[in-house]
Structures are given as structure tokens and as C-alpha cells.
Amino acid sequence: MEFTFAHNNFNVLDLEKSLKFYEEALGLKDDHRKVAEDGSFILVYLTDGKTPHLLELTWLRDRKEAYNLGENEFHLAFLVDDYEAAHAKHKEMGCICYENPAMGIYFITDPDNYWLEIVPKNK
Template sequence: MKFAHTCYRVLDLDRSLDFYTNKIGLEYTRKAPIGNDATNAFLSVPGDDEPRLELTLNHDRDEPYPLGEGYSHIALLVEDLDATAQRLQEAGGVDFESEPHAMGNSSTRIFFVRDPDGYRIEFIERG
């Protein structure tokens, strides 16, 4: 078994693509229409041949999707957590949910941001 991808449903595909490519640093792979009802856009982590994030725009949707009460998110490993946070702050338009911090007594450090639709993204630096 191999993990394929995660799908998020978005309201503004161009805004989400800008966020994930120009701020987060993922690479745009391709778009694929789903009939006349929806469009999928696929993004990959630099250096990975497989798209790992699918953004789906349902053409008839104009209300935000309920995100639920769970703590669902995607997580990205980074080598330098502070540099990543600084780059995102300098990019502007990134909603920080938390600042870089250690996980208890561990050498692992994390922080969270939210995308334009409110989905959480965790950045992890392992010590």
C-alpha cells in the first residue's frame, strides 16, 4: 500500500493555488475537469513525482465547507522551522494558528497555519 493524496474542497481555486504554491512552496502539477461540475488541481512536494494534495472546486458552491470539530490537517516536514515561519510571515496573507514551539520534552518542534478555506497545515522540524 502507498499513500496517494489528501483532498481539500475549496471555494476559490486560484486563491488556494496561490497560497499553496507561492506561500507554502508546493508545486502545481496539473488541473483536471470533472465533467462540468468540478475541477481538481493537484500539487506535489518539490522533488516528489506524485501529487500529494488535491484541491477540488465544485463549480456550483458559494458557501464555505464546514470543517467539523476534529483536528484534521496535513503535515509537512521541514529542515528549519524558524526559517519556514519567517518565510511565511514575509509572504503575508498567512494565518498563523501557533508560533514555532517544542512538543513537550521532545526535540521535535511544530507550528500550524490555516489556508484560505480554514484548513490546518502543520510544519514539523524533527530534532
């Protein structure tokens, strides 16, 4: 079983302001998006155009107040080449904290309760 980095996530209050900042300050560009059918969220994946690593910006329609970063509203994601084996291992360890079968992903927590997303490599 082999794990590799996929992306980092930051939740943002004002998506357009954040997109402008990341492009201006770091040269990051919109690579692709996922928009909820009901408009409740937008995920924008930013790329540096050089590496495969992405920064995911998440905008939530109902969020009105600034984020308290102590709320653990961010995560690291890892690609795995054998999703079923990884899931079985993490289930055995008792560290799976959230599963989203519709998206084909799940999250585990480390000892400090940081969330780590597990994504199938071929997703």
C-alpha cells in the first residue's frame, strides 16, 4: 500500500477575493471546480502549473462568519493505490471518522484529531 499527497484544503469566506489573492500573490490558477447542484458549496482547485499538488479552496454558501482555524476546517489529502486495503486497515485501527460513499472518499483522524482525507488513486 502506497500513499501520496493529493491536495491541501482551506475554507474561505469570500471565494472571489481569495481567488484574486492566490493568483496575484502566488500565481496559482483555477485548475477545475466542483459546484454543488443545490449551490451549497463550491470547490476550486488551484494549481501552480508545475507540480501535481493542488490547493482546494472551499466556499460554503451558508457560512457568514470568519473561520476560527481551531475548528479544524482544513485537512490534508492522500492518494492511495489500494483503496479497499487502506479502508480495511483504517477501519481495523478505529481511526475512520467520516465516510462519503457518494464521493468515494473517507477521512481518518490522527491522535490530535487532525483530519486526513483518503482518495483512491484512480478517482
